[in-house]
Amino acid sequence: MRKIDPLWIRLFGDALLPILGYFLWDWGLYFISFYYLIDLLAAELLLHVKANKIVKTQELVWNTRVILERIVTVFLLLVIIFLTYIALKQLFPTKEFFTEFVLFWNYKDMGIAQGYILLPLIVLVTLQRYKTEFVIPGKHKTKRLQQLFKKRRNALLIMLGFLGLTLGMNRLVQFPDFAYIFAIVLLTSFYQVLYPEYE
Numbered sequence: 001m002r003k004i005d006p007l008w009i010r011l012f013g014d015a016l017l018p019i020l021g022y023f024l025w026d027w028g029l030y031f032i033s034f035y036y037l038i039d040l041l042a043a044e045l046l047l048h049v050k051a052n053k054i055v056k057t058q059e060l061v062w063n064t065r066v067i068l069e070r071i072v073t074v075f076l077l078l079v080i081i082f083l084t085y086i087a088l089k090q091l092f093p094t095k096e097f098f099t100e101f102v103l104f105w106n107y108k109d110m111g112i113a114q115g116y117i118l119l120p121l122i123v124l125v126t127l128q129r130y131k132t133e134f135v136i137p138g139k140h141k142t143k144r145l146q147q148l149f150k151k152r153r154n155a156l157l158i159m160l161g162f163l164g165l166t167l168g169m170n171r172l173v174q175f176p177d178f179a180y181i182f183a184i185v186l187l188t189s190f191y192q193v194l195y196p197e198y199e
Helices: 006-024 029-058 064-091 097-106 115-135 145-170 177-194
Strands: none
Touching: 006 029, 006 177, 029 064, 029 097, 029 115, 029 145, 029 177, 064 097, 064 145, 097 115, 145 177
16 A cells, blocks of 8 residues: 655645635634644744754754854744735725734634643644654754755745735735635645655
């Protein structure tokens, strides 16, 4: 029996939750954007956990270049969060970002606020990937820090390009929510196919 590539399982899982959210749990674009932002923050934390593991395992020293790489990824992430805020404000001028986040966090399905389920779930999945895709294969013994940060930086730059394009297009035409959601799912899947070791 042919073994299924873990990448395709990951792609399916990553795409399934926002699509189910849209069709089954009444998630709109705001809610799905929050889900991806939380996932993005988890991936950023994972990046630095991996970097620390590499430094410790390979007995490296934090030099100025690597410290700068860390600062750049954090800066790019903050810019993405800010541009997401601007894009959502363009699309939904009457809605408040922080009010919508509280609604997202406290949204109840089966009587439980989803934030208390979703956050631990994202953290659990992220830690599981760290263990099975990084530690167990021994990547912390061979991977170079520059390579790790370069892949993350490329991912963030692609996201910035997508957000820039979205902001520009919003001035001309606004698409239905599902078009944006489909584009986000497609973009994240596309990147993971190009750079399967990213996470």
